[in-house]
Amino acid sequence: MSEPGSRTRSGTGRFMCGVVEGFYGRPWTMEQRTELFEREQKWGLNTYLYAPKDDSKHRMYWRDLYSAEEAEQLTALISAAKRHEVDFIYAISPGLDITFSNPKEVAALKRKLDQVRGFGCSSFSLLFDDIESEMCPADRRAFSSFAHAQAAVANQVYRHLGEPRSFLFCPTDYCAAFCTPSVSQSSYLHTVGETLLPGIDVLWTGPKVVSQHISVESVEEVSAVLKRPPLIWDNIHANDYDPQRLFLGPYKGRPTELIPKLRGVLTNPNCEFHPNFVAVHTLATWCKAAADGGPADVDMAAGGEEEQDWSYSPQKALRLALSDWLQEVMTPDGPGGGVKKEVCDEEPMQTDVSEGPFAPGPEDQPLFTAEPLTLDDLGLLSELFYLPYEHGATARAMLQELDWLRTHSADAAPPASDSDQRVPAGPAPSPAAEWRRRAQRFDDLCHAVVQMFNRLSNAPNRRVLYDLYSYICDIKSGVGLARAYVKTLGGGGRASAQLMNDDPEPWGFRGGLSGEFQRLLPGHGDRDLFRRPPRTAVYSIRPYCPEDKVELQRISTEMRRDGGGEDNDGASATPPPLLSDCLAAGDASPSPRCGLVLEDDEGVCGYAVALADAKPAAAKIQWAASAALWDDFPSLVSVQVLPRVADPAPARRMVTQLLSSVRISGSRGVFCDLRPSDRRMLHFYSTLGSFRAMQADGRPGDDVVVMAASLL
Known part of the structure; x- marks a missing residue:
């Protein structure tokens, strides 16, 4: 089987597949990036685009040269990428304040990229995303349009660098939703396509900034306008726009028929490094399946999945990724593992050597034993934090059950005894029995979430846990509130009486000030908790x-x-x-x-x-x-x-x-x-x-x- 990196685009270069570090927020560390290169080489990926929005010398202070210490770090990072056969692409974002028509500005841009070239970098990118499109008076006199100004500078820099094999350009209108009035009629994109030199590749996110689906037809449309196949900057796993969300679902919504239509695919994943194991792993599986020439990215029902030889199944790819991730999460000193024990010359503190390990008596509380994390636990975690446009199957089931239990709460009745808590499904149960049966099912699902939280909290790899902890703690708390609410509806407990009292504990309400603002807006999901409807x-x-x-x-x-x-x-x-x-x-x-x-x-x-x-x-x-x-x-x-x-x-x-x-x-x-x-x-x-x-x-x-x- 050929690796994805060996696939070519009409003989002009290999298919670029890998990772772009292009999110807003804390950039990854040098150690994490080196670990990423190791994973990319292992999984058959070949590209890394360095574009962290919060690296000040990448964006805000793009004119400033790197210090000696920074230069040493970047040089080591570029060398590490080469060792792992990963193409390191250095991106710079001058669009916030560059004057395109000023030769000194263009010279400063060239000087900065020449410095990075001296570090051993041979691939570059100019990014003009997320900026204002209004030109200054000097640029309006020099250029016919904003697109013309950007393309002219990009062409100058590309030639100055010797027309490198990899040179990327990110347009300001980088998705279909930004194009006016449409992709095919966008004067901006037409100017870019006609003016930009043919050796420069163009980044594109698809129909939207975060695209649920990217179709062959949409790629063919933008390719015709740009006069070249685009390179997809894929935000399907990006979470920098919402600090309460994390995405652990598989790479999907992109048919493998896209491969011959594209220059490549780079995923811009979660801000947190370690949870991106799934995003990058499933992208690699997608690329390898495409290299085999298979037809489609499809979701298949469990019954028919094993009967057909599909080239790529998101659910199969997810299981493969979670299986590999489980080994990492359960390895204390593996990649991203726990802190190693420091060597110390000091004498250990003396203890009574006559005392052995504590053994509880027959009537004592048994010692706590951490249960090992399972593949099912990681599967549940993925379903709770799936993808931007959909929840996983278990999450959907929980929402549907909770909605049904609220809607039919009039049918709820307190159970006659503890033995009546679990009601077996019969041919025609009474409304009260049906309500209690479904309440028990919801409670079981909530219990599984709590158990997953407990086992993950005791997993040996603490660095993975620390990236996940705020998310799993939040979902555990939310599930706990819903669980208590259902028990209140069924009359099965008093603890939930604190849910909506006048003086709740801080964990009894969610979201802080942001949550308060949302709850005051008309039509918000929590509208029914108000005695009077919220008003504008x-x-x-x-x-x-x-x-x-x-x-x-x-x-x-x-x-x-x-x-x-x-x-x-x-x-x-x-x-x-x-x-x-x-x-x-x-x-x-x-x-x-x-x-x-x-x-x-x-x-x-x-x-x-x-x-x-x-x-x-x-x-x-x-x-x-x-x-x-x-x-x-x-x-x-x-x-x-x-x-x-x-x-x-x-x-x-x-x-x-x-x-x-x-x-x-x-x-x-x-x-x-x-x-x-x-x-x-x-x-x-x-x-x-x-x-x-x-x-x-x-x-x-x-x-x-x-x-x-x-x-x-």
């Missing part, structure tokens, strides 16, 4: 109740009259049947916890409601759609806001909360149906970024528009 200066968002049925009918009728049921020439037309009308007219009630109402000083002015399973309602009005729609988008959402609500933010907040509730119910996706004349709501859904127009078989394409969004 104008609007409030509250849960839907049956009494709101009349208001929904009024708003729906008013919106149809104002534009949803007439042709463009103003003549009256028979409006096409919409599934959304069933919700607005009250023919179908929103699913539990799937309804929100917007109010202002004049009264109800909007709503957002959903059916978790819309198929029965569709059957009633003979609303036909393909099986593919029902499989991928089983849930219906309906949103309407009166024209007097000029600010789109309240409606966006309602949709965010509504989609969260639908997702917790277990749905894979949602759709909405609209009349073409309802231009206001069509524009609203289009600008959300998650809804896309699609064809629903059986619906006339000219009188009903169907838009859908995935929740996976």
